Amino acid sequence: MTQSLALVAAEPELQAAAAELARQYQLSLTHQGDDFDLELTREGLQLRWLARPEYQPLTLDYTRGRQAWRQQLGGGKQEAVVRALGVAHGFRPRVLDATAGLGRDGLMLAHAGCNVWLLERHPAIHALLDQAVLHLQQHQQLHDKLNWAAQVEVLPRGSLLEHSDIPSRWLELDIDAVYLDPMFPEREKSAAVKKDMQILQHLVGPDLDADGLLPMALALAKHRVVVKRPVKAPFLAGQKPSSQVLSKKHRFDVYMKAPYPKA
Numbered sequence: 159m160t161q162s163l164a165l166v167a168a169e170p171e172l173q174a175a176a177a178e179l180a181r182q183y184q185l186s187l188t189h190q191g192d193d194f195d196l197e198l199t200r201e202g203l204q205l206r207w208l209a210r211p212e213y214q215p216l217t218l219d220y221t222r223g224r225q226a227w228r229q230q231l232g233g234g235k236q237e238a239v240v241r242a243l244g245v246a247h248g249f250r251p252r253v254l255d256a257t258a259g260l261g262r263d264g265l266m267l268a269h270a271g272c273n274v275w276l277l278e279r280h281p282a283i284h285a286l287l288d289q290a291v292l293h294l295q296q297h298q299q300l301h302d303k304l305n306w307a308a309q310v311e312v313l314p315r316g317s318l319l320e321h322s323d324i325p326s327r328w329l330e331l332d333i334d335a336v337y338l339d340p341m342f343p344e345r346e347k348s349a350a351v352k353k354d355m356q357i358l359q360h361l362v363g364p365d366l367d368a369d370g371l372l373p374m375a376l377a378l379a380k381h382r383v384v385v386k387r388p389v390k391a392p393f394l395a396g397q398k399p400s401s402q403v404l405s406k407k408h409r410f411d412v413y414m415k416a417p418y419p420k421a
């Protein structure tokens with residue numbers, strides 16, 4: 159599913175800044191259709207689903223609201239994603255989040271002490287993510303509690319699937335664990351899916367090529383690969399994991415290559 163998207167300015171004074179962002183993230187400034195737009199407002203970027211004006215625009219701000227709360231109070235070792243990555247055992251793995259999306263899981267891992275690289279292939283999601291991390295890191299300079307934000311890096315837009323051999327720049331990151339959370343097709347039917355995830359699903363579509371990610375992730379990770387799936391979904395690439403961590407709605411399939419070094 160390819161949706162058209164343009165980067166637009168909410169007011170004439172922001173047009174030059176919008177043009178600069180469009181250049182930086184290789185986004186179009188004019189609509190080819192009328193599905194979505196990424197609108198630059200004085201508060202930052204927001205993703206609007208033009209056919210569904212009743213949906214709140216999707217904004218990404220890690221410094222306030224639900225996400226900040228989750229990191230300050232709920233975030234930590236008890237989060238299933240953190241346990242699946244093995245952080246609870248004291249070692250702080252260097253993680254590539256290779257399907258970064260809105261960066262929520264990736265930031266949770268950084269908050270738990272991991273160094274995290276975020277890789278996202280969709281240009282508009284990549285722009286939202288990159289700007290939100292930049293904003294968090296600017297905010298961090300004023301707040302000691304946000305020191306963990308320095309451990310996050312958004313990589314240039316891309317995908318593990320764009321390469322038949324892993325590029326040396328990724329090997330140099332010395333990745334302990336790769337985390338995968340591709341869009342699962344059946345999620346679209348669930349009434350429980352949050353509105354911002356629904357916008358994301360409609361923009362990005364199901365990641366039908368997701369099975370190809372597992373062998374690439376296993377080749378890159380030194381110690382383990384973790385795959386997030388809906389509880390009843392089949393294994394990615396039909397491959398049985400070594401172990402699983404369960405949360406209310408998700409299953410984290412853990413593919414072990416080698417144990418972490420003793421912390």
Ligand SMILES: C[S@@+](CC[C@H](N)C(=O)[O-])C[C@H]1O[C@@H](n2cnc3c(N)ncnc32)[C@H](O)[C@@H]1O
Binds near residue numbers: 256258261278279283
């Ligand atoms: C379900 S979302 C991830 C949500 C994320 N875990 C979070 O916490 O916000 C899946 C994202 O992975 C991206 N994606 C899927 N396949 C990818 C690939 N091969 N390379 C890079 N990004 C990919 C999609 O564009 C989408 O933004």
